[in-house]
Amino acid sequence: MACASSSRKVFNYLVNVVSILGLLTWISILVTYLYFFKAVRAQGYDRKRDFVYYAPLQPYGAWISLFICCLIAITKNFTVFIRGFDYKSFITGYIGIPIYVIAIFGWKIIKKTKTVKPEDADLVTYKDVIDAETEEFERLEAERIAQRNGKKDASWWYDHSIGYVF
Structure with missing residues (x-):
């Protein structure tokens, strides 16, 4: 790529890939927290009584953050559709999403894992x-x-x- 493209373009491709993977990491963290919060409530724990620290504005803050992260992940490279389709920017901007989905569902299918019910989660x-x-x-x-x-x-x-x- 460095021979066929300018170093600026290659740097932008790397930034695209890294930023979408970073967003997907935060989405995973937020989903994990929401599952944890659900398990805490299902098992009868009181955040304010049973935990040393509890985050304010939760779970609403996590839901809002999850929505914003998903929105950014979907729209962060929208300019690829406006200024004439550039397939390299499209691929580097969105390649993380299908890889992420394939990795999650691939693991679930290959390892035959199931989602843990909130009342059965080990806390x-x-x-x-x-x-x-x-x-x-x-x-x-x-x-x-x-x-x-x-x-x-x-x-x-x-x-x-x-x-x-x-």
């Missing part, structure tokens, strides 16, 4: 490991704060300034 395996890790972190954090003795050292300034960014 507690390895929870004891996570709980132990959380307790260890909280213990170490309490020790760190106790050692500080209310002094505003570099660690305190980091926690109350640039630490918020991260």
